[in-house]
Amino acid sequence: MRVGDLFRTMGKSRLANRAARKYGLRFGASRFVAGETVSAAIEAVRRLNASGIAATLDHLGEFVAGEQEARLSADAVLRTLDAIADAGVDSNVSVKLTSLGLDVDFGTCESHMRRILERAARYRNFVRIDMEDYAHCQPAIEMYRKLGRDYDNVGIVIQAYLYRSERDVKELREVGANLRLVKGAYKETADVAYPDKKDVDANFKNLIRKQLLGGGYAAIATHDEDAVEYAKRLVREYGVSGDRFEFQMLYGIGEPLQRRLVREGYKVRVYVPYGIDWFGYFMRRLAERPANVRFVLKHLFKG
Numbered sequence: 001m002r003v004g005d006l007f008r009t010m011g012k013s014r015l016a017n018r019a020a021r022k023y024g025l026r027f028g029a030s031r032f033v034a035g036e037t038v039s040a041a042i043e044a045v046r047r048l049n050a051s052g053i054a055a056t057l058d059h060l061g062e063f064v065a066g067e068q069e070a071r072l073s074a075d076a077v078l079r080t081l082d083a084i085a086d087a088g089v090d091s092n093v094s095v096k097l098t099s100l101g102l103d104v105d106f107g108t109c110e111s112h113m114r115r116i117l118e119r120a121a122r123y124r125n126f127v128r129i130d131m132e133d134y135a136h137c138q139p140a141i142e143m144y145r146k147l148g149r150d151y152d153n154v155g156i157v158i159q160a161y162l163y164r165s166e167r168d169v170k171e172l173r174e175v176g177a178n179l180r181l182v183k184g185a186y187k188e189t190a191d192v193a194y195p196d197k198k199d200v201d202a203n204f205k206n207l208i209r210k211q212l213l214g215g216g217y218a219a220i221a222t223h224d225e226d227a228v229e230y231a232k233r234l235v236r237e238y239g240v241s242g243d244r245f246e247f248q249m250l251y252g253i254g255e256p257l258q259r260r261l262v263r264e265g266y267k268v269r270v271y272v273p274y275g276i277d278w279f280g281y282f283m284r285r286l287a288e289r290p291a292n293v294r295f296v297l298k299h300l301f302k303g
Contacts, residue, residue, distance in 0.1 A: 031252040034274045038083045041274035045089045048270050052262040055091035056128060060275035061099035067108055070101030074112035078119050085123045092126040094271065097140055110143060117151045131157035133186040141168065148175060159184035160204035161193045169207050173214045180219035180248060181207050205230050212240050221248035225257060242267065
C-alpha cells in the first residue's frame, strides 16, 4: 500500500479518529485545522480578513451514525453562521452532507440543509455543499438541485478527477450553478476517475474554461500555479468580470500564492476547517502531498 493510500485508509477509521481526539490538534494538525472551537475558527478568519482574504468555514464532522449526531452537526453549522454574523467577518460556510445525515436518511439531511440555508439567508450569507467520495456524488447533486429550486444562496463542488464531471458542469451551468472546481482528494477506482495526474490536470483546466466562459460563478480551488495562471489568462483574454470568479485555497497551504493573488487584485478565499472531528481531513491533506508529511515529522521531532 502506498503512503497516500495508507493515510486515506486511516482517515476513515473511527478508532483512529477517537484516538486523535484524545491528543487534540498536536503533531502538526494545527497547521491545517484552525482549532476545535468556533471561536478559534473566527480568530483565524479575522487574521485572513486582515490580509485581504475571505474565508469559508467548515465544521468538520465525518462520523455521523444517527439522526441525533446529524442534528448536533447541523446545530454546529447554525452556530457558525451566528458567530460569523456576530463577529462581522467575511466568511461563508461549507458543509458535508454526510455530516448532516445523508447516509442516515435523505429527507433528514434535506431538512437540516433547509434550516441552514434559511439561517444563512437571514444573514445574507452563502452555503457551499462540499463534494465527498464518488458514492455520494449523485446524491449530493440531487440535493443541490432540489435545494436550488428554493434558495439562491447555495453552491456545490465538482471534482475534476471524475469522468462524469464535464457532463455535470454542463448540466449544472444550465441552471446557473455556483461551482467550486477542485481536482479531488479521495481515492477512487479507474472505472470512475482518471488514474493519471496529467489527465486530472487537463480536465481541471477544461472545467475552469467551461464554467468561466459559460456564465456561471467559478470558485477555482487549487494550489497549482499552472492552473492559476491558466485561469488568469482566460479572464484576461475573454474579459471575464471579477465578480464572476475567485481563487480558493486551503488553510495552512500556499500562503505566498494567496498573498500574491491578493496583491494582483484577485479575490481569494481560504477554506478554514475546524472542530473535534478533524482527523479524516488531516489524513487527506497528508495523503495529497509528501511535503505535508515532512512538515508533520519535523513538528514531531523538533527540539
